[in-house]
Amino acid sequence: MRLLVLGGTVFLGRAVARLAQAAGHDVTCLARGESGGAIDGVRFVTGDRDRPDGLSAVDGETFDAVVDVTIRPSHARHAVAALAGRVGHYSFVSTCNVYPDDATPGQRADTAKLHDPAPPEVDNPRDGQMDMYGPCKVAAENAIRDGIGADRVFLCRAGLIVGPEDRSDRFPYWVARMRRGGEVLAPGSPDDLVSFVDVDDLAEWLLLAGTTGLAGAYDGAGLPMPRSRFLTELRDALAPDGTTLTWVDQEFLVEQDVRPWSGERALPLWLPLPEYAGFMTRDTARSVDAGLTARPIADTALRTADWMQAFPQDVKAGGLVADDEASVLREWHVRSV
Known part of the structure; x- marks a missing residue:
């Protein structure tokens, strides 16, 4: 397969290029080259997608498949104008943020309402x-x-993407926290559901879509799992002996100014319920049927930990720092007596 990756120098785009090359595909990456380096052995061409002629470096070339991760509608319009008629299949990495309803569990990509x-x-x-x-x-x-044509376009609406080269503070927070060990503050209820997808699993699915011609809208997210499973499997893979989980309910966390999802004084992957009950509980059975796989949590955790150790300068600081976590836990134990 002759593949064009629009991007290909950071995180998901880079994983697509790396795995495609390893599978023997002919890969070209087009990007400005300012956010990261190209994969060794992969053809890299420079293009500024802010410009209407930003894809001129591949003028006249044809590709069996394209993978595009842009967030800018103008980039999409420029790409379509430049590539229509010269590509066989187009995968666009969209997002589950296209859905306005964050509260209703079990929504499906083929039926859920979209933002305007x-x-x-x-x-x-x-x-x-x-x-x-x-x-x-x-x-x-x-x-x-x-x-491009609906019958040749795969809309992959990604959920939370995790794994090596994840420069957010979400999954890496939990990797670092488990490696530190001790008493770990676990937010909410053990039965609360979480969902994420390994970057390499998503990249493999995008390559599968390109080779099989998969078309339509699908959610690129893992099957929802209880938070207790997520944290327990992380602990078993990463934590020193004696590490324990202490579950703290959301009302107390809000009272203590612990924030959700990401950022300073936050507990990543935790969101208030019921207003976000649908955010990480999408029905992804169609995606699994269409070839999306999920590796063990331990595999993702260990690969992420290795990357964090090798590239500490790329790891984003965030989440609940050790002193603040200890303070919240002390107050929780006092209240629980």
């Missing part, structure tokens, strides 16, 4: 408009599907 697409004047949600992230992805989905 972003208006033309909104093109980059990183410019202080992250509430437009989902609408921008919807606009990009529409441009690609309309320009």
Whole structure:
């Protein structure tokens, strides 16, 4: 397969390029080259997708498949204008943020309501408009599907992507926390559901889609699992002997100004219920049937830990620092007596 990766220098795009090369595909990555390095042995060409002619480096070339991860609708429109008629299959990595309903569990990609697409004047949600992230992805989905043809476009609406080279503080927080050991603050209830997808599993699925011509909208997210399973398997893979989990209910965490999901004083992968009960509980059975696989949590955890140790400068600081966690746990034990 002759594959064009629009990006290919960081995280998911880089994993796609690496795995495609290892599988023997002919891979070209097109990017500015400012966010990361190309995979050794993969052809790299420079292009600035902010420009309408940003894909001119591959003018006249044909590709069996394209993988595109952009968040900007203008990038999608430029790509369609440049590549329509020269690509066999187009995979666009969208996001589960295209869905406005975060509260209803068990939603499906083929039936769930979408945000309205972003208006033309909104093109980059990183410019202080992250509430437009989902609408921008919807606009990009529409441009690609309309320009390439629905029967040749795979819309992969990714959930939380984790694994090596994850420069967020979400999954890496828990890897670092388990490696430190001791008493670990576990947020919410053991039965609360969480969901994520390993970056290499998602990359393999994108390659499968390109080789088989998979089309339509699917959620690129793992099957939901109880938080107790997630944390227990992480502990078993990473933690020193004697590490324990102490479950602290969400009302107390809110009272103690512990924040959800990501950032300073946060407990990553924890979201308030019931308003976010649907965020990590999507029905992904269709995706599994279409070839998305999930490796053991321990595999993802150990590979992530190895990357964090090898590249500490790339690991984002965030989450509940040790002193704050200990303070919250002390207060919880006092209240529980």
